[in-house]
Amino acid sequence: MAGGHRLLLENARQVVMVCGRGERFLARDALRSLAVLEGASLVVGTDGLIKAIGPADAIQKMFSEETFEERIDCSGKCILPGLVDAHTHPVWAGERVHEFAMKLAGATYMDIHQAGGGINFTVEHTRQASEEELFCSFQERLQRMMRAGTTLVECKSGYGLNLETELKMLRVIERARRQLPIGISATYCGAHSVPKGKTAPEAADEIINSHLPKLKELGRSGEIHVDNIDVFCEKGVFDLSSTRRILQSGKEMGLQINFHGDELHPMKAAEVLKQPRARKMLDEGVIVALGSDFNPNAYCFSMPVVMHLACVNMRMSMPEALAAATINAAYALGKSDTHGSLEVGKQGDLIIINSSRWEHLIYQFGGHHELIEYVVAKGKVIYKK
Numbered sequence: 001m002a003g004g005h006r007l008l009l010e011n012a013r014q015v016v017m018v019c020g021r022g023e024r025f026l027a028r029d030a031l032r033s034l035a036v037l038e039g040a041s042l043v044v045g046t047d048g049l050i051k052a053i054g055p056a057d058a059i060q061k062m063f064s065e066e067t068f069e070e071r072i073d074c075s076g077k078c079i080l081p082g083l084v085d086a087h088t089h090p091v092w093a094g095e096r097v098h099e100f101a102m103k104l105a106g107a108t109y110m111d112i113h114q115a116g117g118g119i120n121f122t123v124e125h126t127r128q129a130s131e132e133e134l135f136c137s138f139q140e141r142l143q144r145m146m147r148a149g150t151t152l153v154e155c156k157s158g159y160g161l162n163l164e165t166e167l168k169m170l171r172v173i174e175r176a177r178r179q180l181p182i183g184i185s186a187t188y189c190g191a192h193s194v195p196k197g198k199t200a201p202e203a204a205d206e207i208i209n210s211h212l213p214k215l216k217e218l219g220r221s222g223e224i225h226v227d228n229i230d231v232f233c234e235k236g237v238f239d240l241s242s243t244r245r246i247l248q249s250g251k252e253m254g255l256q257i258n259f260h261g262d263e264l265h266p267m268k269a270a271e272v273l274k275q276p277r278a279r280k281m282l283d284e285g286v287i288v289a290l291g292s293d294f295n296p297n298a299y300c301f302s303m304p305v306v307m308h309l310a311c312v313n314m315r316m317s318m319p320e321a322l323a324a325a326t327i328n329a330a331y332a333l334g335k336s337d338t339h340g341s342l343e344v345g346k347q348g349d350l351i352i353i354n355s356s357r358w359e360h361l362i363y364q365f366g367g368h369h370e371l372i373e374y375v376v377a378k379g380k381v382i383y384k385k
Helices: 056-062 097-104 109-114 119-128 131-147 163-179 200-221 240-252 278-283 303-314 318-324 327-332
Strands: 004-018 035-044 050-055 067-073 078-081 083-085 150-156 183-191 228-233 350-353 372-377 380-384
Touching: 004 050, 004 056, 004 318, 004 350, 004 380, 035 056, 050 056, 083 303, 083 327, 097 109, 119 163, 131 150, 131 163, 131 372, 131 380, 150 372, 163 183, 163 200, 183 200, 183 240, 200 240, 228 240, 278 303, 303 318, 318 327
Parallel strands: 004 067, 004 078, 083 150, 150 183, 183 228
Antiparallel strands: 004 035, 035 050, 078 350, 350 372, 372 380
């Protein structure tokens, strides 16, 4: 029966599905070859979900009497899943470009922190900024992420360290979730650092007894939706005991744990390129996901750049890096049933690159701005080169 659909992508040189059998994540041997279709087309319905993927001639026959809001000729081009950035801190005020020079001169993170810089500098400026100022800068950052192919991004609070500012940041994230086309997974990260004048146990008590109950109340009213909870577990910040208490309290109110720690090593600038042992993790069957960690101390919007660095510095293969930036990153956010691969029934989030091989998205270091022609979310074009 004839009907209408949102988007038809025709005659792609390659459609990189990533997963072909409904996998929720990819690890070990499954990463050796991704699911790739040659000479294929893809259909997204008006509900934003993928309706069909297959050989171009078969899709043409199947949908010959259907209408589409938009058709894109993908001849000679590749279609990939929209990229998923599983770890960012994108809501803040007060840039820290001056600290980059300090690090290059040999200062450690803790040296900068003790000199009044680091997170305390950002907290002070974020507390002073208006909600509108934070939203405008956040919106611009999300748009830059979209242009680099990201269609789902995890966004943390954590530069308030008091209830008032943490809620201000989460309202900004919620406004972006409602107004912008990019997918957002919101994370409460009030335990990003121990506020001045408090011990870690005292800060944990305040989070458990004040912050989390307020989040629960606002969630029930529909004012703010939070998906995850995060704690910075590190020597000199939150210890294991305080971390467990906070995460368990968040878990009991339905938040997913999106935990990170062990980042504040007292490394000198020359030692910064020491990398996580991703190769060892992959070889032992660990599910590896990638994120940009965008923040005032690591100013990177681009998941293609992250994938390239993962291959060069951490010895990941290109299929492993792509899986880590799509299906596995979605799995880390609890969203791999709807995001992270191109499969019938999943959300129509994808990118189209002007290349006959998908690997060019990773291979061309810094070249993604020329390669990416379209970014699509829920079957709607949200960026066109």
